[in-house]
Amino acid sequence: MLFAVLATTVLATTALASTSSRGHPYGSDYFVRCNRNCYINPNNMIASGYECPSGCSCISDGYSNGQHTGWGTCWKAGS
Known part of the structure; x- marks a missing residue:
């Protein structure tokens, strides 16, 4: 579980920096x-x-500020 949370946060860090109508792009995928x-x-x-x-x-x-606990937002890979 911890690995899944950490892996998702690392992958989504860049995705959270920009937006699009389909979601937050990350390479050829989006969240x-x-x-x-x-x-x-x-x-x-x-x-x-x-x-x-x-x-x-x-x-x-607060992930972009180094905070990995506390309130968060739920994300999923787009399809």
Whole structure:
């Protein structure tokens, strides 16, 4: 679980820097915001009751500032 969260955050960092009508581009792919917020506990686990919907991953809202825990936004790969 921790690896999945970290891998998603690394891949999405650049994607969050720009926008398009389909989502946030990342190479030939893009990310789409899921309509939900999430919370990452200090132990890097997603807080119960604040999980992302199936197929989405939580990325900390403060990720670009080095903050990997706290409130986040749910994202998924676009199709």
